[in-house]
Amino acid sequence: MNEQAAVVSLKSVTKDFARGGVRALEEIDLDVRPREFISLIGPSGCGKSTLLRIIGDLVQPTAGEVVVNGKQAHQARLDRDYGIVFQDAVLYDWRTVAKNIALPLEMLGWDRERRSERVGEMVKLVELAGFEDHYPWQLSGGMQQRVSIARALAFDPPLLLMDEPFGALDEMTRERMNMELLRIWQESGSTIVFVTHSIAEAVFLSTRVVVLSPRPARITGVVDNDLPQPRNTDTREQERFFELVTEVRELLRTGDRSGEELRA
Amino acid sequence: MLRRGLVFVAVLAGLWALWEAYRAFGVAVSLTWPFEVNGRTMPHIHDMIGQLFEPSRRNGPLLIEVLGKAALFTAKEAAVGFALGAGVGFLIAVALVHSTLLQRGFLPYIVASQTIPILAIAPMVVVWLGGRGLPGWFSVSVIAAYLTFFPVAINALRGLQSADPRAHELMNSYAASRWTVLWKLRVPASLPYLFAAFKIAATACVVGAIIGELPASIQDGLGGAILNFNQYYASSPESLWATNIIAALLGIAFFLVIVLAEKLVVRRAPEHFV
């Protein structure tokens, strides 16, 4: 496997919504290298979720090229090259935790033994041992999200797409889940594209932060994050952390301001 | 708007075509299962409609006139029944919403009451009310009211309980009385649920009125008309079908009245929300 080949490569991706003549995304160029953790951050409604869905071939771009894992996005989806996690856990009420995690494996045609083994591994990975036979509504929000992550990683995809997965959780749970996610990322070795609108979260988690402007969204800037790994609660109190947060915030403001100038 | 009209025409035309096609096919192959297809069991639709403009009996008024009067008669019974049933149902809901004990006590019976075939009690209702000097049509209204009160009571109860707890807290912070809370919060919140129940009740009370006329031996309504033309089915099947068409239109009309009312009322409702 070529270590340097991008997992995701976006060239001049543009998205218009025909119904309103609204341009959501404009000329997005981005390369995501293997094992990177990329955050997409921007104001609400700026199109970051749309961009994520374009990568996942759930939405078609109006223009531009999307290459995932060396193939067209469409093919990548058919080959199941990525797992996706939504803000809402989207678990199936009629399946237990174990069966929810096993869902993609069933669809891939894995036999029962192999499925059961993998589900066991994933449950351990997200630290939900003992809850395999619970139903989703018996779990807290954070736990449901962990099941959702386990499900997304169950078939070991090279890429993980996450759309504000911790947005609905309270701050304390959120910080804990951030730690969990970093650990899972290190252990699984996957590449992650993560949408958020929390600056602190973006800086804490990623290796690079991509800042988007308000609609029509362009990339205002990319911040390389050199905070050392493995990160922990102390990381949030380092000076470098605050510097990076400020840098991201400035970029967000610039994006906002240039938008104002254009509109003036 | 135009598209909706076209879909309407298309659906009606489609149903018409299905009827005539099945009829033609059935007659051609002498179909006897599930039932025998011939000119008597499946008259032409245009004949059914045409029959409306024939005299209902020799030298008599046109069928459509007779049926129109019958429909209005039944409509009156149904409307009175609706008003009664909806009123009682709503009051019951208001009483129950203020007491969990009453709820637990009475709800099972309200539910069970629907398993009693009211129409079976109809003769007794008619005799009882008749004994008190009330006209026959009123008994029919009472039967229609019985069928109406259940969906209204259940839905009104859910609706009255449906307001956000925080809205209730706001009311408490104004030291609002129960009466105020009822009228300014619970009732507006219950409107969508009420209208859902009204739509069900609209149909139920028309059914109740038609069926109720049977044991009450009322000639003037659609129930009586159906029985009447049923006797002449052999000689004029189209008349019975025409009667059924009018009955169907009555049911749909009642339903549409509620839909219209909902559009008017619920559009204003948001202003009344706290």
Next chain:
Amino acid sequence: MSTTVVQPVPRSFGRMMGRGARDWAPAIAIFVVGIALWEGLVRGLDVQRFLLPAPSEILRTFWDERDTLVSAGLFTFKEAVGGFLIGSAFAVLVALVLARWRPLGNALMPYAIAANAVPIIAFAPITNNWFGILSPASKMAIAAVIVFFPVMVNTLRGLTSVRPESVELMRSYAARERDIFRRVRIPTSLPYLFTGLKVATVLAMIGAIVGDYFGGSQEALGIQIRRSAGIFAFDEAWAAIFVASVLGIAFYGAVALAERVVLSWHPSVRGGRE
């Protein structure tokens, strides 16, 4: 007749009705008090006993006539169950088709809702003419049509009420339309289906009994009720109503039991925290 056309499983309903012995105590208390009062009033005030006999008399009449009543009850019950099964089966099939081909479903939905407003029971004389007045098939047909619309509308709502993210998730697995149907839409629709089926049991019973009011076999319960009421033998009529109610409740209970089994994962069944 109550048709709950568009309501998902009312989770709060379970809480309203209460679980556990302590919750049922008020209802049981009211039942006991109610029966005692009924008995007392009728005996004490010598209320028109021929209209409303005391519970003890009704039970006694039931016991005396139990053979005829039970066989009549079962005859009618078969008609109701037959109609229920046929109507529900068609309803689910049509719902599946309409959910699969959305444009068709969207176009026809308002018509299905309007068709539900038609007093279908008024067509009983027609099915009598089609299948023969004495044949159980005529009442089965009416019951089937009455059952069809609520079950179809409820099931369709359930099949189409899947959240977009669930479908997106499936697409991320490159699932085909039929996988999405099997794994997501159908399980999601089950609670809605059962709501429709429970309502349908009541409708089917009432359809079968009331269908007899337009004419039917001597062996049917509705005819028994009509005959008894006609000769003012109201204790017999009430005993027949008692049988009808018991059968109706049993039918509803059977479907509710099936629901608990099929929906064993549902919070409302498992008493989950809400």
